[in-house]
Amino acid sequence: MTHMSQRRRGAVRSEAARVAILRATAHLFQASGYDNLAMESIAAEAGVAKQTIYRWWPSKSALVAECLLEGLLMPDLGLPDTGDVKADLIAWTDRIFTILREPSGESLVRSLIAAATENADIGRRLHDSLGTESSVTGRLADAVEAGQLRDGSRLQEIAEALVGAVLLRALGRIPIAAGDAERLVDTVLGGALAR
Structure with a gap:
């Protein structure tokens, strides 16, 4: 009996240590x-x-x-759904640009790139969370269903292009000007918008 309770305590301690490490890292x-x-x-x-x-x-x-994927480093970046996919993508992109203007935002991008190049699994997880399985792709799918985007639009490619363009601008430390989010979304959506 004592042996079993020691094992349970060890597992709890391990999870507590993992959480403490993640919180310390984020702080x-x-x-x-x-x-x-x-x-x-x-x-x-x-x-x-x-x-x-x-x-x-x-x-x-x-x-x-891992801290990023656990939601400990950045605010929730869920894509809004106001019923206007273009306006939602512009607001979301502009929100990310605002975060990336901060020094900690630039550091975050560098750490993500470093993590993805060091570890293929991390790269896949980041890809899934930012691109293929993200709220961006889901929101685009809802927009197709609502008739805002054309049927047959390449949703994964649209999401990847948008996220990739944002990351590239951050890595290049290109100053972000008023209207950049709208121009980027217009370009990425291109012919996907329903007329």
Whole structure:
């Protein structure tokens, strides 16, 4: 009986440690950015050994990506549904541009790219969360059903083009001007809009 309760406590402790590590990473990332984030600092803030972190995450970028996927680093980026897909995409893109204007937003993009290049699984998970399985693709599918986009529109490609363009602008540190979100959405939707 004692042996079983010890095992249960171990599993709870492990989950508690995982959550503590993710929260510590998010806090330190937001306080000092990706470049200044150190595994030693994360371990100290989470109250765990550095080896515990490496047991679950092979690198700093993988840990930051996990924080992002758990919703600990950025506000919810769900795509609104006001009934006007073009206006919703413009508002969503503009919201992302606003986040990316902040230094922590730039750091986040760099960490995502680093995580995806270091680990193929992370790359696939990020692709799924930002592109193929995201609220963008689902919202586009709803727009086809509502007659706002043409039947046969390539929804996955539209979502990937929009997200890819946003990431490229962030990586290039291209200044974002008023109206950029609208121009980008117009270009990406192109002939998909129902007339």
